[in-house]
Amino acid sequence: MxxxxxxxxxxxxxxxxxxxxxxxxxxxxxxxxxxxxxxxxxxxxxxxxxxxxxxxxxxxxxxxxxxxxxxxxxxxxxxxxxxxxxxxxxxxxxxxxxxxxxxxxxxxxxxxxxxxxxxxxxxxxxxxxxxxxxxxxxxxxxxxxxxxxxxxxxxxxxxxxxxxxxxxxxxxxxxxxxxxxxxxxxxxxxxxxxxxxxxxxxxxxxxxxxxxxxxxxxxxxxxxxxxxxxxxxxxHFKLYGKVKRPYLGVELEESWEAVVGLPSSTGLRVAYVDPDSPAAEAGIKQDDLLLSVGGTSVKTMVDYNEALKKYLPNDSVEIKLQSGAESVSKTITLGEAQSSETASIDDEEGSDIDADRGKTKIGDSHYGWSMKYPSGLVKGQQSEEGDKVSFADAKGEFYLSIEVESNLSDELSPSALLNKLDGSDTQDYGASTTILERQYVKQDKAPYGKIVGRSGDNGYVQTRGYLHNGKLYTVKLYVAKEQYNNSFKQNSFNDLLDSFQLSFDSKDEALKDISVYSEDGATHTNEYGLSLDLPSGWEESSYKGGTSFYNDDYSQNVNVTVTSASSGETLKAWVERESKNFENEYVADYRKIEHPEALTLAGVPALKVAYSQTYGDDEWDAGYSLYFIKDKYKYEIDFTYPGDEDQDEVSKTLGELTSSIKVDKNLMDKELGFIQDIHELMDPDRTVTYKNDKYKYSLHVPETWTIGDAYDDKDEARKNFYFNGGNLTIQADTKESYEDLVKEEDASQKKNHDNDSEYTYSDSEVTLPSGEQAKKYVVHYSYDKKPYQETVYIFHHNHISYTATLHISDAVRTDENEARLNKAFDSIKFQDK
The missing domain is CATH 2.40.10.120 (Thrombin, subunit H)
Incomplete structure (x- = not known):
């Protein structure tokens, strides 16, 4: 390779x-x-x-x-x-x-x-x-x-x-x-x-x-x-502080010959045109062939970049293209390519290459411990809370770990402490340990339990456990056999363990603090180079459609979705499409959406859209969607919260979120390719065919719906088709007759109305598009103050009785959604016809 x-x-x-x-x-x-x-x-x-x-x-x-x-x-x-x-x-x-x-x-x-x-x-x-x-x-x-x-x-x-x-x-x-x-x-x-x-x-x-x-x-x-x-x-560094590169706004693709190193007579294919770029304004289109820049023939990407070195942003340049069968020349005013500003980085502890110079002790100020810091001691893994940390010797002579377990009783007896240490030791090293020494060491400052064990034939483990202020401090030292049998080395190891103290002197300048404990939130960075700060206590969910985070009571949520910007896509067109989809999904009285607000995120123009929706129970779900396009990718960040949330708190969280958003292309996964935004391709009226071979029927449902069983029905007797705010359910029954099902439904509807006068319904005899006679019930009711309409059809065919239920919330009962629901049911056909 x-x-x-x-x-x-x-x-x-x-x-x-x-x-x-x-x-x-x-x-x-x-x-x-x-x-x-x-x-x-x-x-x-x-x-x-x-x-x-x-x-x-x-x-x-x-x-x-x-x-x-x-x-x-x-x-x-x-x-x-x-x-x-x-x-x-x-x-x-x-x-x-x-x-x-x-x-x-x-x-x-x-x-x-x-x-x-x-x-x-x-x-x-x-x-x-x-x-x-x-x-x-x-x-x-x-x-x-x-x-x-x-x-x-x-x-x-x-x-x-x-x-x-x-x-x-x-x-x-x-x-x-x-x-x-x-x-x-x-x-x-x-x-x-x-x-x-x-x-x-x-x-x-x-x-x-x-x-x-x-x-x-x-x-x-x-x-x-x-x-x-x-x-x-x-x-350029001297004149401008950076390299000012001209920007045409196209992504180019080399010919096969150029890729393998053969002489190429073909120009560079335009694979992508950035929105709002000089190329887009000049009418350059995807699949055009770029032949020359300023009179210089370009057949490879290196040719192209070398040609652009002669120009600065705002310079005009003649571009020659082949568009289809036509050769064209365009004079284009070049833009400026964005370049990341990189500042010199110093360690938070100083500018010295060895920030630990002069440090002879190490410890954790939050958990309150310290010990000697030999020059060869190297910190390894440390948990996010800092309650677990490991060290290794630079020469590989020993391994040391310190773990702090909280919420324990200081009244633990010496025998109970030794038993606890013995059990944890066996778990940690995953092998039967021969105990060589076990004792409770009494001393004035900090008594401790001590266990020395031999782990197989490879080495020795010494474990010390200290109880202090409701915490168990477990210190473990693993030493290879040849080191353990060296009396000089063994003395130095014991000296290191003996130096462990249940205190941290913040005034001691020779003491290095490795505490990472913080009540602040964390910064999240994803595979698409996007980083953002989240409030303290927020966790990442297992949602697979993007990256999702939620607070401790799940009332607030941040979801990040990244897709590719198709050639010619613009921020304005994208946001208009998303807003239109939202408006089409909810009835006007059940939704609110504000005009997009312009702002800057990650150094590029962005739009923020505030929206909310309800299902009629006076409880509104609200949110903000942030949209921006950078480095060929579209970033959508949705922040959702209850509509009655304290607006000052919402504004604070949103402000902290937006101010922290950054995109670094160097942090992008190197294998990222084109990620299609399926909303661009989605047609809510396009259908797929569902067939139920056992119960001999089929129907066409929108492909955006979710098909699933309502219960654990392996015989496919009950089938559910879901969409936001509604569903279509078809129940097949080979045991009950059509007449019995109608009688049961008549009684149920009447009972519901008698129990609650707000429950209204009508019934009628109808003929289905498939030719079957059916009893139809149309229900209007509010469940938990959420109004809905439900239409029930009972019919039979070839000794099988069917009950179809069309349920749709008033919040989403737009003409389009209701028409799709009815059309899906009307498409039912029986396989013997």
Whole structure:
């Protein structure tokens, strides 16, 4: 399998890793050029311009991994200005915080990412320094295939910074996993080389190393960003603070030949047109072929992006297209592509690469415990509430866990405590444990239960349990057998356990607080890059149609639905369609909907629609729907609540929700494709055929209805067809006659009316469209103050009696809904006809 690898690998920097890496390094390929006297001189000239960059990687999925002080990422940079401006790859510093830059002479500086452009994979880092050795840049037009080049960088380990490899330029104008052309080289480029310099034998930087090709049997296939692209990006950074890219508003698709690397004579197919874009305004349509931009022929995406580099937003450009059999030219004023602003990230605990420097103790301020903090102790998993946390030694010598269980009695006897610890120990490690020691240790400050056990042949577990203020603190240490039998190690392990205290001194600056307990809400991020803040106590539901959350009494709900924007879709048209669907679903007296309100969400135009509906019982269900389109996806966020809810509280929750909404395309699932909005395709009048082979009938029901059994009827005698606010039920009976069913229904209807005069009904003899004679009852009543109409038909065919019930709430009894219900029943046919 082919693998394109960016080279900012997250490396664990330790003495052990350096030894391991050094032992694995083989001899490098020998080039004739290596004996050339030019190489040492050129390297000596350029090495002062190359720096090593190291920092703490961030993680969206594992914050404990992010906090591990031994997990560090590194890359390389090139000094472009003597006052501390450094160019590197965007992927090196994008998710890196607490950046540290080390120059070739070993001087260390704190750095910050000032500009990041992911499309070109270039970024700037600034350090506070002067009189640095700035690199000399060459020109892409002077690069020749076959010329000797050297790559300088920090491969594999930070201890190998300013390593040099030599090779040749293997190719130019390469199109590989990049928006722009790349240089191919066989100079060895390895993880960590990202952002380093590719230099020619004139001592000029001709590229910034960016990626390598990795596969079994493949060697020395690396790529660099050409110097002209670097200059283009740096110039934009200097002038505008970002790369100002023109925006046409189309998504393009390459031909088969272009995809596989064959010369292509076909232009780029327009696969999608953004709504309200320059392309849409110019009349460019899906399936048009884009032939040229400003006179430059474009047959690949790289061609297209290289052509656009010549223009700025608001520039006019001539676009040539083939639309059907016709060739057309259009002069279009370009818009500006949106780019995400990325700021330098520092750890919440400071800008030092080791935020734990000076911390000799660790603990939890909320649960009130602390202990010694050896330099090799690395925090692992921690529960959301912070009541469970695990640690591991950086060298893998031991594993430690601390768990706090609340709502226990401090009156638990020593024997009961030991029994509890013994049981939990066996559960946790999942194997029969041979007990080597068990005792209740009495001491003035905090007596505890202690159990030492052998778990199989692999190691030893020591468990200590402390009762304090209604909580049980369970501390467990797992040690491998070879470590446990080392008396020196065993003493250090016991010293760590003995340091555990049921107190937390907030004034102790040497004490690191790992508490994560919070009464605030949580931030939720989904697969579509959408993040939003939810109130404290809200939980996620198992609703499958989207992402849904609810409060503690289920009265308030937030539901998120994400679909793709079809080519040419607009926000206005989408919201008008949704509002029309709502209006068509409810009778006017039972619904309210306000005119859409314009606002901005996730940095793009959005619309907010307030609505409410009732079934007639004076209880209204209310809500707000938020709509916006970004990065080809439509985001709908529905917030629902009872209509009588305190409006100040509703406004507060809605305000917090809307202000927190963000979309980051980098957080989108990489496998996301086109997600059809089925509401665009839905036809409420389109029907499907239902057949009941056992009871010999069929009918056509709207495909938007839900078909299901009312009860557990395996013989299909009773069948239900549901829609919002109503249903059609057909009951087949082979035992009771038509006459008996009519008598029973007559009696039931009369009884209901006699018991409640508001229960009104009428009956008549009718002929069904299928030709059967039937008794028809039409009922009007309010159940729980919710008025409805119910029509009952009793008829028979071939010794089978049928009862059909058409139920519809007055709230949804629009002409359209009632017509669909009646039409579905009228479509009934019998299979022997």
């Amino acid at each position: 082919r693998k394109w690898k960016s080279l900012a690998k997250k490396s664990i920097v330790s003495a052990a890793s350096v030894v391991l890496i050094a032992s694995c390094l083989g001899a490098a390929p020998i080039y004739a050029s290596e004996s050339n006297s030019e190489v040492p001189a050129v390297v000596e000239q350029n090495t002062p311009s190359v720096v090593a960059i190291i920092g703490k990687p961030t993680s969206d999925t594992n914050k404990s991994w992010e906090k591990n002080r031994y997990n560090l990422a590194h890359g390389t940079g090139v000094i472009v200005e003597s006052d501390g401006v450094i160019v590197t790859n965007a992927h090196v510093v994008k998710d890196m915080k607490n950046i540290v830059v080390v120059t070739s002479n070993g001087t260390t500086y704190n750095g910050r990412a000032t500009n990041i452009d992911e499309e070109s994979d270039l970024a700037l880092v600034k350090i506070d320094a002067t009189n640095l050795h700035a690199a000399t840049f060459g020109s892409s037009s002077d690069i020749e295939v076959g010329e000797t080049v050297a790559a300088i960088g920090t491969p594999i380990s930070f201890a190998l910074r300013n390593s040099v490899t030599v090779g040749i330029v293997s190719g130019i104008d390469r199109s590989v996993n990049s928006q722009y052309q790349l240089i191919q080289t066989d100079a060895a480029i390895n993880p960590g080389n990202s952002g380093g310099a590719l230099i020619n034998m004139k001592g000029e930087v001709i590229g910034i190393n960016t990626m390598k090709y990795a596969d079994v049997g493949v060697e020395n296939l690396g790529f660099a960003i050409p110097v002209d692209t670097v200059k283009y990006v740096l110039n």
